[in-house]
Amino acid sequence: xxxxxxxxxxxxxxxxxxxxxxVAIIFSTIDGFNIDEQSKQKFxxxxxxxxEEIERTISDNLENEQIVEEAIPEVDEFxxxxxxxxxxxxxxxxxxxxxxxxxxxxVGVNLTNPHNQELISQLDINNKGVGVVTxxxxxxxxxxxxxxxxxxxxxxxxxxxxxxxxxxxxxRQFLPNLENYPDEVRKVLVDMSFxxxxxKLLEFKKMRKALINQDYxxxxxxxxxxxxxxxxxxxxxxxxxxxTGI
Numbered sequence: 001x002x003x004x005x006x007x008x009x010x011x012x013x014x015x016x017x018x019x020x021x022x023v024a025i026i027f028s029t030i031d032g033f034n035i036d037e038q039s040k041q042k043f044x045x046x047x048x049x050x051x052e053e054i055e056r057t058i059s060d061n062l063e064n065e066q067i068v069e070e071a072i073p074e075v076d077e078f079x080x081x082x083x084x085x086x087x088x089x090x091x092x093x094x095x096x097x098x099x100x101x102x103x104x105x106x107v108g109v110n111l112t113n114p115h116n117q118e119l120i121s122q123l124d125i126n127n128k129g130v131g132v133v134t135x136x137x138x139x140x141x142x143x144x145x146x147x148x149x150x151x152x153x154x155x156x157x158x159x160x161x162x163x164x165x166x167x168x169x170x171x172r173q174f175l176p177n178l179e180n181y182p183d184e185v186r187k188v189l190v191d192m193s194f195x196x197x198x199x200k201l202l203e204f205k206k207m208r209k210a211l212i213n214q215d216y217x218x219x220x221x222x223x224x225x226x227x228x229x230x231x232x233x234x235x236x237x238x239x240x241x242x243x244t245g246i
Contacts, residue, residue: 007050078164088235093150095142103142106156167194184242216246
């Protein structure tokens with residue numbers, strides 16, 4: 001009867017520490033029993049067996065929880081636009097000149113942008129056999145046919161995520177309460193912000209007014225009438241199609 005009660009008590013514990021603390025209390029209780037020492041030791045041995053069984057159960061539960069946690073992918077807050085922008089920008093570990101002859105690396109990261117230069121300086125790029133790599137090195141490399149310097153995939157991904165954070169922040173400055181608009185509007189503005197930057201995006205004043213009025217036909221008209229529309233190839237057409245579909 002006593003051991004069944006002990007098992008019930010220990011089974012309610014969820015950590016090794018709480019089991020050990022409870023066992024110590026039970027041992028103290030057994031020491032107070034008015035029985036001979038041999039009987040006390042038998043009780044304690046039975047308690048230890050129960051303790052070890054409970055500890056194995058707790059250990060198995062912790063391992064299962066860890067497996068479940070590892071199986072659940074980390075939430076990607078930019079999942080809605082990541083593939084879209086990567087399709088428009090491409091992916092390159094080495095520096096290159098984009099369609100406007102701007103030194104670029106990774107996923108559309110403008111190497112002449114001060115914000116991007118600061119981010120790259122924090123990467124501590126050290127190419128084997130070359131040494132520490134600076135932004136100036138990457139810019140020079142973008143104009144060369146013989147690529148010397150490379151970012152790792154992890155470094156490219158880090159820069160991409162930082163650029164996405166800035167693009168969404170800028171898009172929200174352009175159109176406050178962005179979350180209240182259709183998903184297509186968010187995709188278009190974050191993509192345009194990523195491509196243009198806030199200062200150039202703010203030049204789309206008539207488009208902004210049309211979006212505020214939820215006049216998406218007028219917003220697409222303003223996109224098509226801009227110089228940007230004719231400079232970025234299929235990107236602008238894809239974004240216009242997104243708004244047209246609302």
